[in-house]
Amino acid sequence: MGPMVAWEYALLVRRYQGQGRNFHVSFVWYGPDGSRTDITAYGDTAVAHLNRVGRDGWELVSAAEDVNNVQGSTEVHRYHLKRPLARP
Template sequence: MLRWEYALLVRRREASGASDWRLSYTWYSPDGSRQDVSALGDTAISHLNRAGARGWELVSTEEDVNNLEGTTEVHRYYLKRPLPERDPRA
């Protein structure tokens, strides 16, 4: 039976002053750990291509925009990849 593991890439865009924006990317691993991966790329596409090269497949996206104040955007990219098959003798 095929088994999967899941991860999450979060892109955050936050107001930083009157007209500046701060962009950050956080990677949530299958083990629950998280890592700021902002320095590894400045676009969602670069981060998704990096994940794809490691076997991750994009399965869903979600966007959350704070429209009342216009100060925050959060984009979530849900990914999965197959786990290695277990040896049935183990």
């Protein structure tokens, strides 16, 4: 049996908040080191962000969605990603 692969994980969160014709979409990257970075400026779709981090070796593991339409509209999409941990 070969050596086990160690993984590191990250989270991409897409948040859509809207009321009537006004809405705001933002993207936040939660890195494996615990960092939190607003990456909204890098693209306006989840696919753009997933393709960007995919080029860095990240693989989509799962996706989840929360929707609350009581007052206006709020959607939160979570994209869980992993990649092999670089060994020293």
